[in-house]
Amino acid sequence: xxxxxxxxxxxxxxxxxxxxLQCAQDMNHNSMYWYRQDPGMGLRLIYYSASEGTTDKGExxxxxxxxRLNKREFSLRLESAAPSQTSVYFCASSPGAGAYNExxxxxxxxxxxx
Amino acid sequence: xENVEQHPSTLSVQExxxxxxxxxxxxxxxxYFPWYKQELGKRPQLIIDIRSNVGEKKDQRxxxxxxxxxxxxxxxxxETQPEDSAVYFCAASKAYGQNxxxxxxxxxxxxx
Numbered sequence: 001x002x003x004x005x006x007x008x009x010x011x012x013x014x015x016x017x018x019x020x021l022q023c024a025q026d027m028n029h030n031s032m033y034w035y036r037q038d039p040g041m042g043l044r045l046i047y048y049s050a051s052e053g054t055t056d057k058g059e060x061x062x063x064x065x066x067x068r069l070n071k072r073e074f075s076l077r078l079e080s081a082a083p084s085q086t087s088v089y090f091c092a093s094s095p096g097a098g099a100y101n102e103x104x105x106x107x108x109x110x111x112x113x114x
Numbered sequence: 115x116e117n118v119e120q121h122p123s124t125l126s127v128q129e130x131x132x133x134x135x136x137x138x139x140x141x142x143x144x145x146y147f148p149w150y151k152q153e154l155g156k157r158p159q160l161i162i163d164i165r166s167n168v169g170e171k172k173d174q175r176x177x178x179x180x181x182x183x184x185x186x187x188x189x190x191x192x193e194t195q196p197e198d199s200a201v202y203f204c205a206a207s208k209a210y211g212q213n214x215x216x217x218x219x220x221x222x223x224x225x226x
Binding site for chain 1: 165203216
């Protein structure tokens, strides 16, 4: 059981480039999430998918798009990267959406935009 | 929307002493309060959580208390050890809400 996996682990982009962060979970969870973590600001939700086929904006969605490819996979796309998007990105999953559901995090992707 | 504040931002304690981290939340509808621990360079992991119908919960050296009236909850770590050194995040969520709102984190250092 790998839990939540993310690729890549590290990425350096130039301003304006695009890329997709991949996330997969093998726990048969319904809900998946993308967070960004910046120093001193905790974890901020970018997008989430409460169940397969649905996606919704979180606190900081601007500049990002997501795709819930199937129940296992949830990708995050940066169409035109900006230096402000330099951050550590975590994917997470939970059995269901909302309270009483522990969120399991992936190992993170460290993204630098020059 | 929900706003979660967390204090202190950094905390240093001597090994064996206790550590207390406090969080406040703004939305009275929130009813689930997890605590996550993140070691350096690693992913956040749940260490304890509490539901709004419970005032206190313990798990070995870790305890969480909740005051719904005052809208604050606290993490208590007793007999701290070097491996407790990490960043701790509190969060708040509603029963039918779609996500957690995390506090900004507390960096705990346990000094030998």
